[in-house]
Amino acid sequence: MNPPSVHRRALITWLAIYPGITVLSVLLGPTLAPLPVYLRTLVLTAILVPTAVYVLVPALLKANAALTGRRRAVGRSGGWRTVRPVGRTPGTATVDPAAPERNRTPAAGAPARR
Structure with a gap:
C-alpha cells in the first residue's frame, strides 16, 4: 500500500516534536536557564531530533x-523487505532480488558491463 500522505506525515512529525x-x-x-537561548536550543x-527520528516518528x-x-511500503524509503530463498535449478543463474548488484545478468535496459 501507499505511504501516508504528506499532510499526515506532517501531523505525525508535529505529534512527535x-x-x-x-x-x-x-x-x-x-538546568538550562543560565545558558543563552542559542545554547538552550x-x-x-541535540536530544529531541535523534529521539524523534529514531524512536518517536517510527x-x-x-x-x-x-x-x-x-502495511509498510517497501522500496527506496528503507522499509523492511521480506526476501524469499532463491531456489536453484541446475544450469540456471541465481538471482537475488535483495541485491541486484550480485545478479549475473544486467537488469532490463541496463548497459552491459565490459
Missing part, C-alpha cells in the same frame, strides 16, 4: 499504519 519539546523544556528548563534539539508511523490498516 511538540510534546517532546514541551517535556524537555519542563525537565531541563531550570542546541541542547534541546512508533507513530507504526501506530498510524495499524489504525488505518496500512
Whole structure:
C-alpha cells in the first residue's frame, strides 16, 4: 500500500516534536536557564531530533499504519523487505532480488558491463 500522505506525515512529525519539546523544556528548563537561548536550543534539539527520528516518528508511523490498516511500503524509503530463498535449478543463474548488484545478468535496459 501507499505511504501516508504528506499532510499526515506532517501531523505525525508535529505529534512527535511538540510534546517532546514541551517535556524537555519542563525537565531541563531550570538546568538550562543560565545558558543563552542559542545554547538552550542546541541542547534541546541535540536530544529531541535523534529521539524523534529514531524512536518517536517510527512508533507513530507504526501506530498510524495499524489504525488505518496500512502495511509498510517497501522500496527506496528503507522499509523492511521480506526476501524469499532463491531456489536453484541446475544450469540456471541465481538471482537475488535483495541485491541486484550480485545478479549475473544486467537488469532490463541496463548497459552491459565490459
